[in-house]
Amino acid sequence: MNYDLNIECKNYKEIFISLKKSNIYYNLRFILFSGKNSNIMKKKKPKILSLNVILNKYFEYMIKNKYFHVINNTLYFSLNSNTVDYEMLGIIISILIIYPEIKLDYNLPLILCKILVNQRLGLNDIKYVNSDLYNNLYLLSRDDNIDNKGLAYFYEGNELLIDGKNVKVNSLNLFDYIEKIINYHVRNYKHRINIIKSSLFEFIPKKYIFYFNGEDIYRIINRL
Numbered sequence: 001m002n003y004d005l006n007i008e009c010k011n012y013k014e015i016f017i018s019l020k021k022s023n024i025y026y027n028l029r030f031i032l033f034s035g036k037n038s039n040i041m042k043k044k045k046p047k048i049l050s051l052n053v054i055l056n057k058y059f060e061y062m063i064k065n066k067y068f069h070v071i072n073n074t075l076y077f078s079l080n081s082n083t084v085d086y087e088m089l090g091i092i093i094s095i096l097i098i099y100p101e102i103k104l105d106y107n108l109p110l111i112l113c114k115i116l117v118n119q120r121l122g123l124n125d126i127k128y129v130n131s132d133l134y135n136n137l138y139l140l141s142r143d144d145n146i147d148n149k150g151l152a153y154f155y156e157g158n159e160l161l162i163d164g165k166n167v168k169v170n171s172l173n174l175f176d177y178i179e180k181i182i183n184y185h186v187r188n189y190k191h192r193i194n195i196i197k198s199s200l201f202e203f204i205p206k207k208y209i210f211y212f213n214g215e216d217i218y219r220i221i222n223r224l
Contacts, residue, residue: 006031008046012057019054020088024095024203030054052102055092059106069128074107076128079189086192090199096221097204107222114214115193116200121182123175133185137178146174155181 005026009015015030022028032047049057059075062068067083068075077084093116096102111125123141127134143149146169153164160180161167169177186193200209209217218224 003027004029008033010034012054012061015049015054016058016061016088019058020091024091024098051095051099055095055102056105058088058092059104070106071128074109074128076109078129079186079192080130084192086195087199090196090201091203093196093221094200094203097217100223103223107224108218110214110218112196113217113221115186116197116217117210117212117214119214120179121186122179123182126182126185130185133182137181141174141178146171151177153177153180155184158184160184 003026005022006029007015007018007022008031009018010033012032015032018030019028028051030049030051030053032049034047059068062084063070063075065083067081068077070076089112093108093112096104096108109129111121111129114121114125123134123137126137140146149169151169153160153167153169159165160177167173197206212220
């Protein structure tokens with residue numbers, strides 16, 4: 001859409017709020033008037049900021065406030081967090097898909113991309129988003145005596161599959177059992193995941209997203 005939209009703001013927080021309210025198909029240009037009062041703002045030359053700059057500033061803010069953490073140049077966050085703006089995440093993913101020229105300073109995690117298309121998650125996917133769960137399941141995966149543990153497909157009072165109480169865990173189905181536990185935990189955050197998806201699908205039809213798997217989306221949005 002060839003339509004220019006100038007957004008004037010006094011600080012980055014206002015810019016982030018404005019971005020959430022904007023049609024990202026417009027040619028957005030952010031004008032930052034810095035200063036504590038209106039007279040100073042009028043005298044100082046405003047900063048003209050691109051959408052690329054704004055997105056990276058947003059993640060700088062999120063990292064500084066410890067809402068996100070960075071490992072191996074990848075951004076991670078917990079789905080259990082009450083401080084992450086899940087709607088904004090969906091908008092940012094939309095922008096990255098629509099505008100291939102925009103590049104983040106950090107990569108978004110593969111687990112986020114898999115969640116978007118309901119792809120089954122594995123042990124490595126949760127390594128940096130739920131370290132306690134990862135550590136417990138990793139130790140379980142290395143247990144050579146698993147056949148004698150008396151475990152069944154029953155977890156936190158719930159069956160992980162039909163008649164799970166009577167399905168024993170052994171060395172052959174152990175990783176399937178672990179994956180079912182991981183995906184059980186992810187389903188607990190269905191509401192937050194749906195916020196991300198709804199925000200994304202507002203700009204990009206769901207059917208187009210489901211043309212891809214998580215790995216495809218990961219490569220697209222991270223320019224790999």
